[in-house]
Amino acid sequence: MSRLRIGQVDYLNCLPVYHALEEGLLSLDAELVKGAPTCLNKLFLQGDLDVTPISSIEYARNMDYCLILPGLSISAKGRVSNTLFFSKLPVTELEGRNVSLAETSAASVVLLKVLFDHYYHVDVQFETLSPELDHMMAWSDGALLTGDDAMLAYQRVKEEHLPYHVTDLGEVWQEFTGEKMVYALWVVRSSDSNDRSDKIAKISNILLESKIMGLNRMPAIIAQARKQTGLPLPVIEDYFATISYDFDESCRRALLVYYDYAYKSGLIDERAKLHVWGESVE
Ligand SMILES: C=C(O[C@@H]1C=C(C(=O)O)C=C[C@H]1O)C(=O)O
Structure with missing residues (x-):
């Protein structure tokens, strides 16, 4: 064998x-x-x-x-610190905007889509891209990153004072479902x-x-x-x-x-x- x-x-x-x-x-x-x-x-x-x-x-x-x-x-x-949605506006103000998804993720991509549909009730267009914050933000108004990419990007947002809203999807999922x-x-x-x-x-x-x-x-x-x-x-x-x-x-x-x-x-x-x-x- x-x-x-x-x-x-x-x-x-x-x-x-x-x-x-x-x-x-x-x-x-x-x-x-x-x-x-x-x-x-x-x-x-x-x-x-x-x-x-x-x-x-x-x-x-x-x-x-x-x-x-x-x-x-x-x-x-709840909070997981490596399933993060970065956005130029608060999530509820993204109606009609473009959002990019890291090509490395599947579970968190569906989590984000579920939250847009059933929690935020906001319609956006999705595009899948490589997991690089700057590249994703050049194309769109929001970016989903997971794993080490999310943690490293969040570190940059803090250190370089990048003007992004950061939403922890695990935390929002728990607020929404209690699970x-x-x-x-x-x-x-x-x-x-x-x-x-x-x-x-x-x-x-x-x-x-x-x-x-x-x-x-x-x-x-x-x-x-x-x-x-x-x-x-x-x-x-x-x-x-x-x-x-x-x-x-x-x-x-x-x-x-x-x-x-x-x-x-x-x-x-x-x-x-x-x-x-x-x-x-x-
Ligand atoms: C919480 C995480 O779990 C990961 C997220 C996955 C996904 O979104 O498909 C799959 C495996 C995990 O490594 C993460 O790394 O962001």
């Missing part, structure tokens, strides 16, 4: 889950493939990754192809659940173990995150305090609320169900 290929989002948010594997504290016979969320989504859906974090909306769009691994997600309750936001889930191919079930069980356990080890080694991870991004220590500490890697009942409920709004906005074809590895499917 060929070596497993495991996706890893190339942002700070994945460091706690992969740190122990990358540092060789846990051994796993697999190749780690790093990329932006939309890159990993594509690789997984074309069969080039065996396990990966997938944007939560892409799970809904491909739920017959995917099984969710238990105990893992990238989520946050957490689940940005990513770890998935395997459902077709692998029979013939490769031993491998999947092993990888699922190792990822959970790696997550626990990572969360117990946060000072080392914070130091690595500083080196990787150059962001100030308080920013990084605050970021890791807001992000969560659990997949509990409140995550499941939050996902279904998110999928419901995505469906109402015509962004998914049906309301998704959650098929989790090891749980029976009704």
Whole structure:
């Protein structure tokens, strides 16, 4: 059997889950493939990754192809500091304007569209661009950035006093629905659940173990995150305090609320169900 290929989002948010594997504290016979969320989504859906974090909306769009691994997600309750909408005007004054979306994101793109439709009731035109604030703002009046790109752009806005309104979409989503936001889930191919079930069980356990080890080694991870991004220590500490890697009942409920709004906005074809590895499917 060929070596497993495991996706890893190339942002700070994945460091706690992969740190122990990358540092060789846990051994796993697999190749780690790093990329932006939309890159990993594509690789997984074309069969080039065996396990990966997938944007939560892409799970809904491909739920017959995917099984969710238990105990893992990238989520946050409220403010998340890396899903940010930058705008030249307050969001409610953007009617008829152009808004650019980072090509690296899928879950947050749908989150923004849902909020425009159902919370702000503002109509805008969307365009997808590479995740660079200046380029996006040259073209439009608002820009959605996620991950490290959002954190670095926000740092610039503060340091250079750029005249942008900054809206944290996780915070607005919580104001609107009272729910957490689940940005990513770890998935395997459902077709692998029979013939490769031993491998999947092993990888699922190792990822959970790696997550626990990572969360117990946060000072080392914070130091690595500083080196990787150059962001100030308080920013990084605050970021890791807001992000969560659990997949509990409140995550499941939050996902279904998110999928419901995505469906109402015509962004998914049906309301998704959650098929989790090891749980029976009704
Ligand atoms: C909260 C975040 O989660 C990310 C956002 C994703 C998306 O928008 O599709 C996917 C995976 C996560 O890395 C973030 O990095 O902004």
